[in-house]
Amino acid sequence: MNPANQMHHDLFERSLQHQAGHGNDCTVFPSPQAPLWATIASAMSVTRILEIGCGIGYQTACLASATAECLIETIENDPVHADLAQGEFERLALSDRITILRYDAESLLPNLDAPYDLVIEDAGIDYDKWLPELTRLTRPGGVLITSNLAGKLPNWDPRLPTEAMMIVRPQFSY
Numbered sequence: 001m002n003p004a005n006q007m008h009h010d011l012f013e014r015s016l017q018h019q020a021g022h023g024n025d026c027t028v029f030p031s032p033q034a035p036l037w038a039t040i041a042s043a044m045s046v047t048r049i050l051e052i053g054c055g056i057g058y059q060t061a062c063l064a065s066a067t068a069e070c071l072i073e074t075i076e077n078d079p080v081h082a083d084l085a086q087g088e089f090e091r092l093a094l095s096d097r098i099t100i101l102r103y104d105a106e107s108l109l110p111n112l113d114a115p116y117d118l119v120i121e122d123a124g125i126d127y128d129k130w131l132p133e134l135t136r137l138t139r140p141g142g143v144l145i146t147s148n149l150a151g152k153l154p155n156w157d158p159r160l161p162t163e164a165m166m167i168v169r170p171q172f173s174y
């Protein structure tokens with residue numbers, strides 16, 4: 001395993017350990033798809049990413065490896081998670097490119113300035129209410145990734161997976 005992958009793997013394991021120790025309400029489920037999202041972000045040459053739900057930083061750190069310059073804002077309302085994530089970003093020398101926004105996502109989203117190349121929702125916010133806002137924040141031609149939207153869509157075929165879904169916002173309408 002190369003050193004960057006090893007660091008990410010270690011952070012994935014620490015996220016699981018944190019969840020096991022933090023109590024029943026802890027919602028840190030590190031995203032297993034994070035390396036794939038980072039590959040897509042790299043292919044898109046992203047410059048600006050918004051993540052909703054930082055946990056202790058696993059997916060954020062993966063995304064930061066997409067390009068050497070991309071800037072990431074990540075929203076986290078649990079102060080324990082935000083503190084642990086900040087420590088991880090400093091240890092990985094990523095804190096100059098990752099900003100943790102310590103707010104409740106649902107109150108902060110309307111105040112954020114679009115556009116982001118990539119928006120990743122991983123906090124379980126109410127999609128019925130917030131999809132238009134997530135779309136506004138994603139630039140035309142950009143990508144919106146939702147962690148739990150698929151299974152909530154009306155008439156979703158139950159044979160299909162219900163977890164992560166990637167939506168490409170068209171560059172042009174026709």
Ligand SMILES: C[S@@+](CC[C@H](N)C(=O)[O-])C[C@H]1O[C@@H](n2cnc3c(N)ncnc32)[C@H](O)[C@@H]1O
Binds near residue numbers: 030058060075076078
């Ligand atoms: C599934 S975890 C994120 C996992 C992380 N992306 C990773 O891959 O390691 C969800 C996180 O969202 C945070 N969260 C939940 N609801 C939130 C809200 N309304 N605003 C901000 N953060 C929230 C939780 O505290 C938790 O850390």
